[in-house]
Amino acid sequence: MANTPPETDLITREELQLAARNHGMPLEALRYPITPVGLHYLLVHYDIPAVDPAAWRLEVGGVVEKQLVLSLDEIKAMPAKSLAVTMECAGNGRAALLPRPINQPWILEAVGTGDWRGVSLRQVLELAIPLDQAREVVFTGLDHGLEGGIEQDYQRALTMDEAMRDEVMLAYDLNGSPLPPQHGFPLRLVVPGWYGMASVKWLTRIEVTREPFVGYQHVRSYRLRQHVDEPGVPVTRIVPRSLMVPPGFPDFMTRKRTIKRLPCRIEGRAWSGWGAITKVEVSADGGRTWAAAQLDTAAQSPWAWRGWSFEWSPPGPGDYELCSRATDETGKVQPLDVPWTTAGYSNNAVQRVKVNVLTA
Numbered sequence: 001m002a003n004t005p006p007e008t009d010l011i012t013r014e015e016l017q018l019a020a021r022n023h024g025m026p027l028e029a030l031r032y033p034i035t036p037v038g039l040h041y042l043l044v045h046y047d048i049p050a051v052d053p054a055a056w057r058l059e060v061g062g063v064v065e066k067q068l069v070l071s072l073d074e075i076k077a078m079p080a081k082s083l084a085v086t087m088e089c090a091g092n093g094r095a096a097l098l099p100r101p102i103n104q105p106w107i108l109e110a111v112g113t114g115d116w117r118g119v120s121l122r123q124v125l126e127l128a129i130p131l132d133q134a135r136e137v138v139f140t141g142l143d144h145g146l147e148g149g150i151e152q153d154y155q156r157a158l159t160m161d162e163a164m165r166d167e168v169m170l171a172y173d174l175n176g177s178p179l180p181p182q183h184g185f186p187l188r189l190v191v192p193g194w195y196g197m198a199s200v201k202w203l204t205r206i207e208v209t210r211e212p213f214v215g216y217q218h219v220r221s222y223r224l225r226q227h228v229d230e231p232g233v234p235v236t237r238i239v240p241r242s243l244m245v246p247p248g249f250p251d252f253m254t255r256k257r258t259i260k261r262l263p264c265r266i267e268g269r270a271w272s273g274w275g276a277i278t279k280v281e282v283s284a285d286g287g288r289t290w291a292a293a294q295l296d297t298a299a300q301s302p303w304a305w306r307g308w309s310f311e312w313s314p315p316g317p318g319d320y321e322l323c324s325r326a327t328d329e330t331g332k333v334q335p336l337d338v339p340w341t342t343a344g345y346s347n348n349a350v351q352r353v354k355v356n357v358l359t360a
């Protein structure tokens with residue numbers, strides 16, 4: 001971001017404006033395998049566009065044999081599939097960085113799991129028949145704004161190989177109902193395993209191209225950089241993370257937790273866009289020592305978070321710092337700390353929850 005990082009903890013008015021529009025998932029909603037729609041996190045770069053579903057069309061063009069113009073009814077008449085997908089904003093955890101990058105100030109709540117229904121993207125691309133030179137697929141949303149001084153439609157691209165993966169879908173339903181306006185009505189892309197920015201909402205055009213996409217959301221934004229002048233590394237898949245259902249009860253202002261009854265069952269969910277979760281560990285001493293949690297038998301889909309639980313018997317009353325960390329099948333483990341980056345993407349440092357245990 002162009003803004004200078006703040007030297008203090010104080011949230012700026014601009015961050016507050018963003019935080020009031022783009023809400024997180026209250027972490028107690030980690031209880032539900034599928035996040036109720038109103039509790040799913042929300043991230044809208046510009047404004048939610050107004051869409052008349054009768055007039056709306058999806059255009060498919062570029063280096064294809066057949067240009068397509070599809071109505072919502074035509075898309076809904078195609079063979080459909082449903083898939084539970086955990087989506088997380090790449091900026092989740094950003095507010096923990098110091099200095100804090102000025103952007104949507106997520107703490108840890110920018111996550112949710114939707115039961116998405118729609119058609120496979122591959123099926124639509126195969127109708128259009130991409131030509132041999134086809135290299136990437138660019139997705140354009142109906143929303144429009146200024147970002148980094150550049151006026152733009154929200155756009156992201158996928159390589160042809162990523163776009164043709166089985167699980168990538170064009171979704172029109174969320175949890176059994178049409179997409180609500182804020183989640184991309186009438187049609188959005190869902191790219192399982194990738195951070196949320198790839199899943200373009202309010203889809204209006206799909207363009208098959210022969211050149212790599214160099215739009216703002218690829219080249220300026222969504223890159224890991226230590227310095228603003230570096231080209232940086234593109235942000236792609238979700239690195240592993242585990243979060244706890246907040247144990248005990250909170251203090252209204254500080255959110256500090258109190259636990260009155262023992263033993264205490266700590267539970268949560270873990271996910272990774274790189275592969276299945278194979279291990280979750282819990283620490284009650286701020287990450288010095290770890291013990292294995294019990295993993296639930298199965299996730300709802302290979303692309304959805306996996307539940308876990310841990311029976312905790314603290315040695316006595318007092319203050320503790322609970323942590324959990326996830327490992328996936330590729331061996332990626334959550335770190336205690338991540339290197340600072342200019343925009344604070346993919347900060348998957350372990351969660352720390354301070355609790356006061358009252359019972360002896």
Ligand SMILES: Nc1nc2c(c(=O)[nH]1)N[C@H]1C(S)=C(S)[C@@H](COP(=O)(O)O)O[C@H]1N2
Nearest residue numbers: 041042043044045089141154196197200201
């Ligand atoms: N058209 C469009 N698509 C978009 C966005 C947007 O602002 N405009 N935000 C992206 C980002 S950054 C995220 S994290 C996800 C959030 O999806 P959700 O609001 O349905 O949770 O949508 C992505 N798709």
Ligand SMILES: [Mo]
Nearest residue numbers: 043089090196
């Ligand atoms: Mo995001």
